Amino acid sequence: MCDVDCGSETVGMVKRVLEWKKKDAEGSKKLWDSLQSCNEALAEKLTSGATLGEFEEAFAAIGERIREMGTKSGVPIEPPEQTELLDAVTKGVKGVAGGVVPGAGGYDAIVLLVKDDEETLSEIEDFLKKWSLVKKSNVKLLGTRGELEGARKEDASKYGELVK
Numbered sequence: 049m050c051d052v053d054c055g056s057e058t059v060g061m062v063k064r065v066l067e068w069k070k071k072d073a074e075g076s077k078k079l080w081d082s083l084q085s086c087n088e089a090l091a092e093k094l095t096s097g098a099t100l101g102e103f104e105e106a107f108a109a110i111g112e113r114i115r116e117m118g119t120k121s122g123v124p125i126e127p128p129e130q131t132e133l134l135d136a137v138t139k140g141v142k143g144v145a146g147g148v149v150p151g152a153g154g155y156d157a158i159v160l161l162v163k164d165d166e167e168t169l170s171e172i173e174d175f176l177k178k179w180s181l182v183k184k185s186n187v188k189l190l191g192t193r194g195e196l197e198g199a200r201k202e203d204a205s206k207y208g209e210l211v212k
Contacts, residue, residue, distance in 0.1 A: 057154075058151065058152045058154065061123045061124075061125070061152050061153065061154060062152050064121055064122060064123045065117070065121045065123050065125070065152075067121075068120060068121035068122070068123075069121075072120070075120070076117075076120070079113060079116060079117055079120070080117075082113055083110065083113040083114065083117070086106065086109040086110045086113055087110060089106050089109070090103070090106040090107070090110060093106055100143065100144075100145040100161075100163060101145075103145040103146045103161060104138075104145075104146060106146070107134075107138070107145070107146030107147065107148065107161075108146075110148055111126060111131065111134070111148065114126045114148070114149065114153065115131065118153065123153070124153065124154055124155070125149065125152070125153030125154070126148075126149045126153055127149075127153075127154070127155060129155070130149045130153075130155065130158060133158060133179065133187065134146070134147045134148070134149075134158055134160075136175075136179065137158075137160065137172065137175055137176070137179075138160075140175050141162075141168065141171045141172050141175050142168070142171065143162050143163030143165065143167070143168030143171065143172075144160055144161070144162050144163075144168070144172065145160075145161040145162065145163075146160070146161055147159055147160035147161060157190075160172070164193075169189065172189055173188075173189050176188055176189060
């Protein structure tokens, strides 16, 4: 996950997307269903053991639907700046399979599917430092990872005085 030093107003964005869905129920459902199919195709690749190079088409299809949804709803779900960053990091770092703008979208973050090794993470960090300098922005890699464990009980004492 990469933090992008901007921000979006999620509540307002979601409200506008829901208004578009209501105004164009048939068209929005068709697009929503198409996006769901693309997400399922990506999930199939993830569960089938596909290699990093086999994800490009799946991420491209998802991005296309998300950008179309943004255009039709008037909401920057995947703004051009985020598309540019996603494309550049995917093409510029060998261990990156692709990525998306998470949640309601906007300018806050991107999520990448990457090879989980120190070399790839180091290359991503270097790429983002250069990107930030050239684009006069502040994009940085966050120390987050996907987990397969599910919900678990945490020991609150590990988190110090703020938890009490």
